[in-house]
Amino acid sequence: MMIRIYLLYFLTFGMTLWNLTAKAVEVDSALNKASQSLLVGNVKNVNEAESLANSVSVIEPKSKLAHWLKAQSLFILAGIGFEIDKKDRKFVKEAKARTLTIPESKIPGNILGLSASERFSKYILLMETGSSRLFVFENDNGIPKLSKSFYSSIGLFGDRKQKEGDKKTPIGVYQIRKELEKPRADGFLGNTALTLDYPNADDKSVGRTGYGIWIHGVPSNVHVRLPRSSDGCLALANSDLAKLKKFVVMGKSQILIVPKILWLDLEEWLIQDKMIRDLFSGVYVTAKDELSQSAKKKLIAYMRVDPFRPSVAVIQKKSSLFREYWIETENGFKFNLHERLIE
Numbered sequence: 413m414m415i416r417i418y419l420l421y422f423l424t425f426g427m428t429l430w431n432l433t434a435k436a437v438e439v440d441s442a443l444n445k446a447s448q449s450l451l452v453g454n455v456k457n458v459n460e461a462e463s464l465a466n467s468v469s470v471i472e473p474k475s476k477l478a479h480w481l482k483a484q485s486l487f488i489l490a491g492i493g494f495e496i497d498k499k500d501r502k503f504v505k506e507a508k509a510r511t512l513t514i515p516e517s518k519i520p521g522n523i524l525g526l527s528a529s530e531r532f533s534k535y536i537l538l539m540e541t542g543s544s545r546l547f548v549f550e551n552d553n554g555i556p557k558l559s560k561s562f563y564s565s566i567g568l569f570g571d572r573k574q575k576e577g578d579k580k581t582p583i584g585v586y587q588i589r590k591e592l593e594k595p596r597a598d599g600f601l602g603n604t605a606l607t608l609d610y611p612n613a614d615d616k617s618v619g620r621t622g623y624g625i626w627i628h629g630v631p632s633n634v635h636v637r638l639p640r641s642s643d644g645c646l647a648l649a650n651s652d653l654a655k656l657k658k659f660v661v662m663g664k665s666q667i668l669i670v671p672k673i674l675w676l677d678l679e680e681w682l683i684q685d686k687m688i689r690d691l692f693s694g695v696y697v698t699a700k701d702e703l704s705q706s707a708k709k710k711l712i713a714y715m716r717v718d719p720f721r722p723s724v725a726v727i728q729k730k731s732s733l734f735r736e737y738w739i740e741t742e743n744g745f746k747f748n749l750h751e752r753l754i755e
Contacts, residue, residue, distance in 0.1 A: 439472050439635075440563055446471050446481045447507040453488075461485045472651075475635040477506050500639055509544040509639040512561060519681040521674035521718060523549060523556045525688040525725070526712035530731050531755065532712045532726060537588075537644060537657040537667035539564065544639040546646065547673075548659045553686070562656060564627075565637040565647040565677045571671055573644055575612075576622035581644050581669065582610050585724040585735065587753055588627070588665040595628055596730055602629015602650045606660060608667065612664040613751035616720055627667070629653045641722050663755035666726065689713045689747060690724065701718070716740075722748050 440465045450462035462485035468478035480503040487493060496504060523536055528551065536556065538547040538620070546564040549556035565579040573582035585732050586608040594606035605628035607752040622644065629650040630637055636649045648656060659665075676684065699750040712733065721735035733755075737748040 416440045426671065439468055439475070440561075442468050443475065443477060443481075443511070444510040446478070446485075447510040448513070450485060450488075450507070454490070456712040458485050458488050462489065463496060472635055474633065477503055477599045477635070479508075479654055481507065484662070505639050506563075506636070512543045512545055514558070514561070514710055515675045517677035517678065519678060520547075520549065520556060520718045521676040521684055522668060522670055522714070523713065524681075524685045525692065525711045526551045526556065527712050529710070529712045529728050529733075531664060531728060531731070533659075535559065535665065536713065537656075537659070537665065538669060538673065538713075538745055539566075539667060539669040540671070540683075541583065542672050542726055546648070546656070548656070555681075559597045559659065560655065562648055562652045563636060567642055567644040568640050570640060571669070573622060573625075574620055578622070579643050581642070581646065582615065582622075582625060583669045583671060583721065584610075584612055584614060584621070584717055585666055585668050585726075587611060588609055588626070588660055588662060588667060590662050591755075592626070595626065600624050601626070601629050601645075601647075602631070602653065604629055604650075604653055604657070606657070606662075607644075609725050609754075613735065614724075617749060626654070627656070666713070666715075668717065668724075670717055673714070726753075 427686045430710060446464040446468070446512060451455040451465070452458075462482055465478045465481035465485060468475055469479045469482055472478065480500070484504045505550055520538060525537075528534070532550045536549050536551070539545070539547060540547070544560045544566060547558060548560040550559045551557075568579040569582050571581045572579040583723045589607045589609055592605040592607060605626040608627070609751065610624065610625040625644055626650065627646045630647055632650070637647050641647070689711065692709070692714075708729060710728040710730050716723045722739050723734040725738060727734045727736055727750075733753040734750050735753060736750040739746045741747050
């Protein structure tokens with residue numbers, strides 16, 4: 413009888429301890445780490461991958477990747493090994509997308525010239541389509557400081573959206589306009605969607621078409637979708653979207669979507685930042701006629717999209733915000749066009 417009591421106590425205590433441990437694991441980061449560890453392949457790392465994947469499978473049983481990582485780890489530890497066939501490809505795609513290593517002590521050269529404004533959120537969202545990763549940066553006294561990052565699916569056919577229905581994610585700078593509850597009746601987009609103001613002025617000026625580009629969730633019976641699987645939107649795990657919303661202010665938050673982030677050392681970033689601040693203060697200007705009223709303007713942020721796309725300056729003039737589009741060339745900076753932002 414005593415043995416049964418002790419056994420029951422041990423099992424109850426053990427399960428409680430396991431549940432507490434499992435809940436302490438952050439799903440997204442654990443899946444990233446497990447994916448990285450499995451690819452290393454040595455016993456220590458494979459053990460870690462199995463442990464992390466097992467924890468995630470308890471917390472988030474809808475994560476098929478967690479179950480797959482656990483199974484592959486056990487195959488390796490058992491000496492069986494594994495071969496990738498057609499059924500495994502979707503898991504491999506997500507696992508590879510999660511192996512991104514964020515450079516230590518690096519700052520994104522895509523975000524410069526930050527200033528505080530009541531009309532502009534202190535957080536900027538930066539989506540790197542090439543890695544399926546959505547970053548949140550805080551304006552820390554003018555320097556972008558990483559606050560959080562999330563796995564995110566993009567368009568089925570990649571990025572650089574050109575026309576309606578091409579199932580591509582646009583690149584550029586967009587304002588997060590409003591939140592939609594139950595964006596689709598069947599729940600395929602989750603319970604919430606954040607709408608973007610695509611197409612922006614630059615998109616329209618070159619004939620890019622389409623509409624309804626959102627940041628949304630996923631069906632309730634899945635954890636995430638494949639890296640490339642949406643109609644052009646950004647699709648996050650429902651739990652991650654709930655976390656992301658804490659950093660977003662409707663009508664004030666901007667998202668910068670780029671193919672690849674330009675990571676810089678602090679020293680190089682400060683040089684680039686000073687150049688941009690000098691430009692908009694009138695010290696380093698090539699298009700002086702376009703900035704004749706610069707004293708009445710305040711630079712809130714300067715965002716670089718891609719070498720083949722105009723960079724975007726968010727400017728405050730009196731109580732209004734504008735996006736100005738600038739073309740950077742070997743000969744300097746050339747003003748292209750602007751648009752007023754609606755709060």
